[in-house]
Amino acid sequence: MIHASLKTLRAALDSRKISSVELSRLFLERIARLNPTLNAFITVDAEKTLAAAKAADLRIAAGNTGPLTGIPLAQKDIFCARGWRTTCGSRMLENFIAPYDAAVVERLEQDAGMVPLGKANMDEFAMGSSNETSYFGPVCNPWDTTRVPGGSSGGSAAAVAAFLAPVATGTDTGGSIRQPSALCGLTGIKPTYGVVSRYGMIAFASSLDQGGVIARCAEDCALVLCAMAGFDERDSTSLERPAEDYGRDLGASIKGLRIGLPREFFREGADAGVMAAVQEAIAVYRGLGAEIVEVTLPNAHLAVPAYYVIAPAEASSNLSRFDGVRYGHRAPEYADLDSMYCKSRAQGFGAEVKRRILIGAYVLSHGYYDAYYLQAQRIRRLIAGDFAEAFKACDAILGPTSPTTAFRQGEKSADPVGMYLSDIYTIAVNLAGLPGLSIPCGFDARGLPIGLQLIGNCFDEARLLNVAHAYQQATDWHLRRPAIAA
Numbered sequence: 001m002i003h004a005s006l007k008t009l010r011a012a013l014d015s016r017k018i019s020s021v022e023l024s025r026l027f028l029e030r031i032a033r034l035n036p037t038l039n040a041f042i043t044v045d046a047e048k049t050l051a052a053a054k055a056a057d058l059r060i061a062a063g064n065t066g067p068l069t070g071i072p073l074a075q076k077d078i079f080c081a082r083g084w085r086t087t088c089g090s091r092m093l094e095n096f097i098a099p100y101d102a103a104v105v106e107r108l109e110q111d112a113g114m115v116p117l118g119k120a121n122m123d124e125f126a127m128g129s130s131n132e133t134s135y136f137g138p139v140c141n142p143w144d145t146t147r148v149p150g151g152s153s154g155g156s157a158a159a160v161a162a163f164l165a166p167v168a169t170g171t172d173t174g175g176s177i178r179q180p181s182a183l184c185g186l187t188g189i190k191p192t193y194g195v196v197s198r199y200g201m202i203a204f205a206s207s208l209d210q211g212g213v214i215a216r217c218a219e220d221c222a223l224v225l226c227a228m229a230g231f232d233e234r235d236s237t238s239l240e241r242p243a244e245d246y247g248r249d250l251g252a253s254i255k256g257l258r259i260g261l262p263r264e265f266f267r268e269g270a271d272a273g274v275m276a277a278v279q280e281a282i283a284v285y286r287g288l289g290a291e292i293v294e295v296t297l298p299n300a301h302l303a304v305p306a307y308y309v310i311a312p313a314e315a316s317s318n319l320s321r322f323d324g325v326r327y328g329h330r331a332p333e334y335a336d337l338d339s340m341y342c343k344s345r346a347q348g349f350g351a352e353v354k355r356r357i358l359i360g361a362y363v364l365s366h367g368y369y370d371a372y373y374l375q376a377q378r379i380r381r382l383i384a385g386d387f388a389e390a391f392k393a394c395d396a397i398l399g400p401t402s403p404t405t406a407f408r409q410g411e412k413s414a415d416p417v418g419m420y421l422s423d424i425y426t427i428a429v430n431l432a433g434l435p436g437l438s439i440p441c442g443f444d445a446r447g448l449p450i451g452l453q454l455i456g457n458c459f460d461e462a463r464l465l466n467v468a469h470a471y472q473q474a475t476d477w478h479l480r481r482p483a484i485a486a
């Protein structure tokens with residue numbers, strides 16, 4: 001049962017082959033056994049999980065079910081969940097019990113009836129690409145526990161890859177769903193900016209943050225995205241659009257689909273093993289009848305520098321609310337108000353978060369605003385323009401998700417710029433607000449999973465999921481399991 005797809009789980013629950021309580025227990029037992037090794041969850045609360053499962057079983061008995069009722073999931077610890085400790089991976093929020101549910105939690109748990117297994121580990125305030133900045137310790141990659149799972153949604157990815165949860169939520173500000181999905185051999189989708197409500201999702205960089213799904217296949221992603229997405233008046237950038245069935249195109253032929261390969265993604269930068277697997281995936285798509293065209297994203301190389309100005313700028317503003325007064329950690333000893341702020345923030349935030357706040361405050365300061373922040377915003381516009389141009393010549397863009405497979409714990413922790421370069425293929429998508437996903441497309445010589453990235457035009461999630469699904473019908477990379485989950 002633990003290896004089953006969401007559709008199979010639905011059938012098993014509906015036919016009473018298993019109850020939601022039994023199913024949740026199976027996953028809780030695995031979490032109890034494997035979480036000490038993987039550290040994928042920050043908070044587990046079996047009592048709460050089983051109460052939700054019981055409620056789901058009552059709904060099933062009453063025939064009041066949707067496609068996800070009674071199915072367990074892992075929630076990234078960035079989503080406020082009422083009564084649950086919600087830490088965002090930070091000492092600052094170590095003891096914060098959320099007083100309300102994020103929109104994503106409302107939709108998935110209350111409306112759809114999914115059962116929370118716990119709060120998944122993550123980089124502190126979602127800043128990182130390896131899950132090593134978490135105050136609650138690093139997460140291990142289930143494929144090789146000496147390696148990172150990627151970040152910032154590393155706990156979500158490790159949980160799904162090790163079959164501690166059938167599916168998980170994630171957030172992607174600059175690759176944080178796609179990159180860990182790639183490094184853990186999973187399928188993860190970041191929807192178009194504005195499709196999933198940010199209400200109750202702890203803010204990092206508000207113009208980039210977007211919730212999404214980490215799962216084992218495109219079909220599962222579609223199911224959960226349907227339940228997650230939708231207009232929410234409490235998020236001022238939520239888009240008012242009619243509800244969509246993101247799975248509506250699954251199974252449609254991709255004959256004649258134009259897949260664009262951005263020249264800039266195929267130059268240098270990625271490991272040979274990664275590129276070889278991506279080339280093989282292109283051959284699979286050719287075999288499925290897709291037309292491969294070359295496109296260009298001439299400003300793609302500016303995405304990382306622009307992002308690492310814009311994201312810290314927004315973070316420095318968003319994180320000013322953590323002042324020791326309204327939320328979170330307050331230093332036990334201080335002389336006056338200023339020293340209380342200083343000490344609380346010095347103690348509550350880790351080194352990477354402090355670095356971002358400093359960079360952000362600097363690029364927004366008088367005298368540097370024009371030189372950095374404004375320039376970065378201009379680059380952002382150019383990048384969005386590049387994509388708009390490219391989508392005149394193709395229906396989807398393909399490339400690697402990450403330049404490398406999972407790197408060793410500690411390998412890049414002393415080299416922030418090296419870490420930021422993990423994001424070279426993912427970040428432009430966030431700057432342009434586009435949907436992107438990652439699917440497994442092979443393994444390197446060490447047996448570590450490789451991710452293939454597919455990027456769509458705005459609101460092309462359904463097509464993107466079908467492009468991924470078509471590949472997963474023709475290959476079995478997404479079905480491989482790490483030894484820890486055999």
Ligand code: GLN
Pocket residue numbers: 126127128129151152171172173174175176177204311420423
């Ligand atoms: N690597 C990116 C960063 O550190 C990931 C951010 C994200 O998507 N949450 O900012």
